[in-house]
Amino acid sequence: MGLRELKATRTRQQIVDTALSLFIDQGYDATTMEQIAERAEVGSTTLYRYFPSKDLLILDRLTQPMNLGAFLRERPAEEPLSVALGAAIHASFDVLDDEDGRLTAVRHIVDNAPIPRARLWDLAAQAQSELKKAIAERMGRPVEDLLVVMTAHVTFAVFHIAGETAGAGDHKASRSESVDELLRTLNTFEWVVPAPPSGPDTVRPRP
Known part of the structure; x- marks a missing residue:
């Protein structure tokens, strides 16, 4: 530098x-x-x-961990996508420093201030869009491909759950350990995906 x-x-x-x-x-x-x-x-x-603007200033530290697309692009090209996504989530928490509790206090302020709260949702949507682009590049598929879209949505959901999990409890475990435990647990699930209704007794809504 x-x-x-x-x-x-x-x-x-x-x-x-x-x-x-x-x-x-x-x-x-x-x-x-x-x-x-x-x-x-x-x-x-x-x-x-x-x-x-002032809202971008108060959100600066809160939005840095959302750059999952950038973190994913930093991973080796030969790395399996699932592993790369887990590493990207880890990297997102590596930039999050709340040892003094200031970010928690700022997040409370944002949750009670309409303008930055609305902007935070917009920035999160932009971050998810960037993640979709990075995933599409890794998969060699279009950004609008359903598998790309679902992978991005699931990854962002895991990111949010990881944040909640890491911030809960008695903090005896490190943030990294909390994220690892969550990822291990998620990978043991037999995922339930919504299925189309079928059968003669299915009631279809009127158009």
């Missing part, structure tokens, strides 16, 4: 850390972009160059 990139990374980190502290201390609505710029000791132009 060059000196310019290193400086940009540090500035971005400083802005995010400052913003999260303000959001936690005084709430989302009460915190302004001007306050963040002043406390982070950067100009408003610099702040808006990194984060065009």
Whole structure:
């Protein structure tokens, strides 16, 4: 990483850390972009160059683990897709650092603030779309292929369940161990897939 990139990374980190502290201390609505710029000791132009809106700023740390498509593309091409997807989920939690509980506090703020909560859903949908593209590339199938779509949906569902599982309990087990245990359990299931109705007694809805 060059000196310019290193400086940009540090500035971005400083802005995010400052913003999260303000959001936690005084709430989302009460915190302004001007306050963040002043406390982070950067100009408003610099702040808006990194984060065009306040909702993107509060969601920055929460959305980093969602980049499953990028994590999948980093896996070796010869690796089985199921293994690569499990590794991508692991990688997503490797970038999640909540040792001080700040992200949990921020997530509580987002859950109670309509604008960032809605944006979070939009960003999650974008992340899932990127995951579908990465899976399609690995499978050699179109993005709209049903197997690609279902694989992406299932992977994202596992990602969310892994997050809930890793955040539950007494935290004696590491996050990595929690994810591994979940993946092992899921791979023992005999999956139930919805089947079409059949038989003479089937009641079909009227058009």
